[in-house]
Amino acid sequence: MKPAVRTGSYYMTGDVACAEGAIAAGCLFFGAYPITPATEVAEHMAERLPDVGGTFIQMEDEIAAIASILGAAWTGVKSMTATSGPGFSLMMENLGLGVCTETPCVIINVQRTGPSTGLPTQTGQGDMMQARWGSHGDYELIALAPSSPQDCFYHTILAFNLSEKYRVPVLVMADEIVGHMSEKVVIPDAKEIKLESRPKPKGRKDRFKLYEPGPNGVAPMPSIGEGYNVHVTGLTHDERGYPAMDTEEQENMLARIKGKIRNNLDDIIHTEEYMMDDADIVIVSYGISTRTGLTAVDEARKLGYKVGLFRLITVWPFPEQKIHEIASRVKGLITIEINLGQVHYEVERCAHGQAETHLVGSAGGKIIHPDKVVSLIKEVFQP
Amino acid sequence: MTTSTQTVASQKEIIVTGFGGQGIILAGKIIGMAASLGDNKESTLTQAYGPESRGGACNAQVIISDRPIHYPYVQKPHILLALSQAGYDKFAGLLEKESILLTDQDLVPNVNVTCAHYEIAATRMAEKIGHKMMANIIMIGFFTAITGGISKKAAEDTVLNSVPKGTEEKNLKAFNQGYDYGISTLKGKEKRAAGKTGAIA
Numbered sequence: 001m002k003p004a005v006r007t008g009s010y011y012m013t014g015d016v017a018c019a020e021g022a023i024a025a026g027c028l029f030f031g032a033y034p035i036t037p038a039t040e041v042a043e044h045m046a047e048r049l050p051d052v053g054g055t056f057i058q059m060e061d062e063i064a065a066i067a068s069i070l071g072a073a074w075t076g077v078k079s080m081t082a083t084s085g086p087g088f089s090l091m092m093e094n095l096g097l098g099v100c101t102e103t104p105c106v107i108i109n110v111q112r113t114g115p116s117t118g119l120p121t122q123t124g125q126g127d128m129m130q131a132r133w134g135s136h137g138d139y140e141l142i143a144l145a146p147s148s149p150q151d152c153f154y155h156t157i158l159a160f161n162l163s164e165k166y167r168v169p170v171l172v173m174a175d176e177i178v179g180h181m182s183e184k185v186v187i188p189d190a191k192e193i194k195l196e197s198r199p200k201p202k203g204r205k206d207r208f209k210l211y212e213p214g215p216n217g218v219a220p221m222p223s224i225g226e227g228y229n230v231h232v233t234g235l236t237h238d239e240r241g242y243p244a245m246d247t248e249e250q251e252n253m254l255a256r257i258k259g260k261i262r263n264n265l266d267d268i269i270h271t272e273e274y275m276m277d278d279a280d281i282v283i284v285s286y287g288i289s290t291r292t293g294l295t296a297v298d299e300a301r302k303l304g305y306k307v308g309l310f311r312l313i314t315v316w317p318f319p320e321q322k323i324h325e326i327a328s329r330v331k332g333l334i335t336i337e338i339n340l341g342q343v344h345y346e347v348e349r350c351a352h353g354q355a356e357t358h359l360v361g362s363a364g365g366k367i368i369h370p371d372k373v374v375s376l377i378k379e380v381f382q383p
Numbered sequence: 384m385t386t387s388t389q390t391v392a393s394q395k396e397i398i399v400t401g402f403g404g405q406g407i408i409l410a411g412k413i414i415g416m417a418a419s420l421g422d423n424k425e426s427t428l429t430q431a432y433g434p435e436s437r438g439g440a441c442n443a444q445v446i447i448s449d450r451p452i453h454y455p456y457v458q459k460p461h462i463l464l465a466l467s468q469a470g471y472d473k474f475a476g477l478l479e480k481e482s483i484l485l486t487d488q489d490l491v492p493n494v495n496v497t498c499a500h501y502e503i504a505a506t507r508m509a510e511k512i513g514h515k516m517m518a519n520i521i522m523i524g525f526f527t528a529i530t531g532g533i534s535k536k537a538a539e540d541t542v543l544n545s546v547p548k549g550t551e552e553k554n555l556k557a558f559n560q561g562y563d564y565g566i567s568t569l570k571g572k573e574k575r576a577a578g579k580t581g582a583i584a
Binding site for chain 1: 412415416419420425426427428429430432452453454455456
């Protein structure tokens with residue numbers, strides 16, 4: 001066995017950094033189907049998992065891939081899959097199963113341009129709303145957006161920690177550029193990486209209820225075979241996990257599934273700010289588009305505009321309050337994303353008419369150039 | 384309207400271009416890695432991905448900086464390394480007066496630029512060593528000597544760590560041939576600039 005944490009400095013792609021982050025987080029099961037531009041995550045997991053006594057399976061398709069990681073999670077291991085748009089679409093039904101059964105797992109989506117097969121080798125951020133609402137029914141989950149290989153390492157660890165703590169599938173919404181670009185990735189000492197594990201049940205096994213919430217709203221989770229009564233179903237279920245075909249249990253279940261996220265937003269939502277202190281124009285962005293935004297801030301400041309950047313590391317749940325608060329004190333909000341308006345409409349919703357909202361988007365295929373943002377600023381705002 | 388972005392003095396933007404199969408991506412990776420891990424600077428490598436990296440016109444873009452790199456693509460190349468005419472033709476228009484162009488003289492016969500231009504018969508030299516595919520490593524040596532974009536030690540260490548096992552020594556030799564040729568090219572240029580040309584120079 002080799003160490004899970006490969007402490008040191010590396011020149012690494014985002015895809016490989018996601019895989020190293022997963023191994024460092026204690027992931028021991030990876031089931032996936034290869035797809036550009038996420039294949040390198042699978043390749044690296046295949047190489048690394050045997051080092052740490054883990055299991056790699058190339059499944060027959062993405063439906064099976066996500067099913068395999070849900071099953072693995074119930075045996076007590078941390079599990080992950082990685083895919084891109086078409087595979088992400090195939091995963092949607094079982095993503096809902098993961099949410100409904102409160103199964104911790106991590107799904108990496110290295111986004112490319114869609115719809116459908118789209119531009120397989122080129123970047124996009126068009127799956128953001130699918131990440132939020134792609135499976136049927138009403139629910140909450142968590143989605144993060146890395147903007148560099150170093151982020152890929154840390155955000156994959158964060159994804160595992162949040163998924164374990166809140167028993168929910170967590171999505172890492174990378175993209176082709178972040179996945180394939182190489183930058184320095186510093187992997188710290190193992191002891192500097194804080195890891196979370198799912199809450200485990202204590203007490204009498206005969207009185208155990210599979211979905212009885214603990215103090216933070218999250219139910220302790222046994223592994224199959226530990227002696228607890230484990231009944232895992234996608235049907236609406238009561239606290240014991242048994243199917244309960246009535247609206248009262250539906251309300252209870254949804255209150256738990258949504259509540260454990262909605263009541264812990266401060267812990268779940270991670271953001272970053274750049275030049276925000278005196279800013280009266282704020283760029284809101286995430287993932288690779290953050291880097292367009294940062295350069296746009298620098299350029300617009302040279303022209304005398306007070307521009308700052310608010311970066312969403314956690315995109316879902318959306319930082320509603322924070323956007324609302326920023327909107328109350330600035331002239332305008334500009335969302336940059338490689339789609340023609342997804343997160344932009346969330347920003348608009350949360351701004352609630354307090355500030356102008358603008359979109360710098362694109363149909364996909366490549367990164368958005370900072371000039372496009374600066375042009376908009378010059379067109380719409382006074383310095 | 385232009386807002387020529389971030390040509391920060393401490394930032395060098397480099398494009399390596401050629402055919403897929405010439406080791407263009409590896410050359411970009413070695414330059415980026417040497418800057419990042421050897422010279423301890425920030426560096427970002429983005430690369431052509433898809434069919435072009437396997438035969439067509441292919442390129443790797445490297446940014447080296449003293450501070451965090453925001454926009455990750457090259458906007459104005461300070462340095463262009465061209466190992467094919469098609470690659471040169473694609474990017475030559477981006478070169479500015481202060482840019483530096485490095486070419487394989489046999490593979491890029493038609494050059495018309497106002498910026499500094501240095502050429503080397505990298506592929507022919509590689510063939511003489513017996514390994515045509517080491518032209519990229521010779522080019523890195525040439526690049527290191529001419530531009531100082533990365534330190535010689537970082538370049539050598541990274542070459543040694545990046546090439547297939549058993550070929551380290553040959554690759555190091557290739558690197559040094561390119562490097563030495565670069566140094567003598569620079570010396571020749573200095574002498575010419577000082578008017579010392581001809582047999583006694």
